[in-house]
Amino acid sequence: MRAVAVFPGKCEVGLIGHETPEITAANQVKIRSLEVGVCGTDREICTFVYGSPPDGFDYLVLGHESLGQVVEVGSGVSRFKPGDLVVPSVRRPCPHAYCLACREDKQDFCYTGDFTERGIKMTHGFMTEFYVDEQKYLNGVPSELRDVAVLVEPLTVAEKGLAQVWRVQKRLPWVDPKTPAGHLGAGKNAVVLGAGPVGILGAMVLIVNGFKTYVYSRSKAPNPKSELVESVGAKYISCEVENPDQLAERVGNIDLVYEAVGTAKISYAVLRVLGLNGIYIFTGIPAPKPPMDLEADTIMRNLVLKNQVVVGTVNADREAFEGAIHDLGIFLKRWPTALRSLITGRYKIDQYRDLLLGKATGIKNVIVLT
Ligand code: BGC
Numbered sequence: 001m002r003a004v005a006v007f008p009g010k011c012e013v014g015l016i017g018h019e020t021p022e023i024t025a026a027n028q029v030k031i032r033s034l035e036v037g038v039c040g041t042d043r044e045i046c047t048f049v050y051g052s053p054p055d056g057f058d059y060l061v062l063g064h065e066s067l068g069q070v071v072e073v074g075s076g077v078s079r080f081k082p083g084d085l086v087v088p089s090v091r092r093p094c095p096h097a098y099c100l101a102c103r104e105d106k107q108d109f110c111y112t113g114d115f116t117e118r119g120i121k122m123t124h125g126f127m128t129e130f131y132v133d134e135q136k137y138l139n140g141v142p143s144e145l146r147d148v149a150v151l152v153e154p155l156t157v158a159e160k161g162l163a164q165v166w167r168v169q170k171r172l173p174w175v176d177p178k179t180p181a182g183h184l185g186a187g188k189n190a191v192v193l194g195a196g197p198v199g200i201l202g203a204m205v206l207i208v209n210g211f212k213t214y215v216y217s218r219s220k221a222p223n224p225k226s227e228l229v230e231s232v233g234a235k236y237i238s239c240e241v242e243n244p245d246q247l248a249e250r251v252g253n254i255d256l257v258y259e260a261v262g263t264a265k266i267s268y269a270v271l272r273v274l275g276l277n278g279i280y281i282f283t284g285i286p287a288p289k290p291p292m293d294l295e296a297d298t299i300m301r302n303l304v305l306k307n308q309v310v311v312g313t314v315n316a317d318r319e320a321f322e323g324a325i326h327d328l329g330i331f332l333k334r335w336p337t338a339l340r341s342l343i344t345g346r347y348k349i350d351q352y353r354d355l356l357l358g359k360a361t362g363i364k365n366v367i368v369l370t
C-alpha cells in the first residue's frame with residue numbers, strides 16, 4: 001500500500017510502498033485511513049531535526065492526526081465493529097515497570113523518554129491506507145463528526161492544557177463557587193497566542209468554557225484568520241498593531257495565556273504581562289535557535305509577586321481525546337461554518353510534497369486517502 005515516509009538517514013521524503021499491516025493479536029483493530037491532518041510537527045520532521053524510524057527500518061511513515069474507519073477487529077475487541085469511525089491517540093507507553101505514568105495509561109507524562117509516538121517517534125504513523133492498533137488507543141467518533149473529526153487530535157492539545165489549568169488553579173480560590181459547571185472560565189480573561197489550528201481550536205474551547213477570549217497573532221486584521229476567530233466571539237489583536245503592554249491594558253488582568261505560536265520571543269514578551277494569579281500554558285515546540293534577550297528579572301519578579309504559574313504540556317490522554325470529540329460536537333452546532341472553514345484544503349496523497357515541504361498555507365490541510 002502507499003505511504004508517505006521520511007528517510008532521516010538520506011534526508012529524503014517520498015511516497016513509498018509499505019507492507020499492509022494485519023491483525024496479529026486479539027485486542028487489535030484494523031483501520032482504513034480516511035483523512036490525515038498535516039501539522040508543523042510533520043513539516044519539522046521533514047527537515048530531519050525531529051522524528052525517528054522504528055527499529056529495523058530506515059524510514060518512518062508520517063502522520064499522527066488521523067480519522068479512520070474500522071475494517072476488521074480481533075476476537076477480543078468489544079468496543080468497535082467494522083464501519084465505526086475512530087481517532088487514534090499518538091503516544092504509546094514505554095516498557096519500563098518503574099515508569100509510574102506509563103503503567104497507569106498516562107504515557108503523556110512518561111518519565112523515561114522511551115515512549116513511542118505514531119508518525120513521530122519509532123512507530124509508523126497514519127499517512128497510509130491501512131493501520132493496525134490496539135483498541136485501547138482508539139476513540140470512537142459519532143458519524144455526525146465525519147467531516148471535521150480530523151481536527152480531534154489538534155484539539156486535544158487544548159483539552160489537556162485546560163485540564164491542567166483546572167487542576168493547577170485549585171491552588172487558590174480561582175473559580176467563584178456559584179459558577180455553573182461547564183462555564184468555569186466565566187469572568188476570566190484568556191489570551192491565545194497564535195492563530196493556527198491549535199490556537200483557533202484553543203480559542204473555541206476557551207469560549208465554550210466561558211472565558212473572555214483574545215487571540216494575539218502576527219498578521220494585521222482583517223485577514224481570513226482574524227475573521228474566523230472574530231466570528232466565534234474572540235477578539236483578534238495583531239502584535240504588529242499592539243505591543244504586549246497595550247494588549248494587557250486592553251484585556252485587564254490576563255488570567256490565562258494559551259501559547260500556540262511555537263516561538264519564544266513573542267511568548268516570553270507576553271509572559272511578562274501575565275496577570276495576578278495567572279497561569280501560562282506553553283504548547284509550542286520551537287526549533288533550537290540562538291540565545292535571545294529576555295526581561296528575565298521582571299518576569300521572575302512577577303512570577304513571585306503575582307503568584308504565577310507556567311505549565312508546559314505535551315501530548316494527550318484518553319480524557320483529552322474524549323473531551324475533544326465531545327467539544328467538537330458543540331463547536332459544530334454552534335459554529336458550523338467557522339469550524340468547517342478551519343480545514344482549508346483537502347488533497348490527494350500524491351500532493352504530499354507541497355504540503356510537507358512547500359510554503360505553509362491556509363489553516364489545516366488534510367490528505368484524503370479514500
Ligand atoms: C503531537 C503530540 C506529540 C508532540 C511531540 C505534537 O505535534 O500532536 O502528540 O506528543 O508533537 O512529539
Ligand code: ZN
Nearest residue numbers: 039040041065
Ligand atoms: Zn500535530
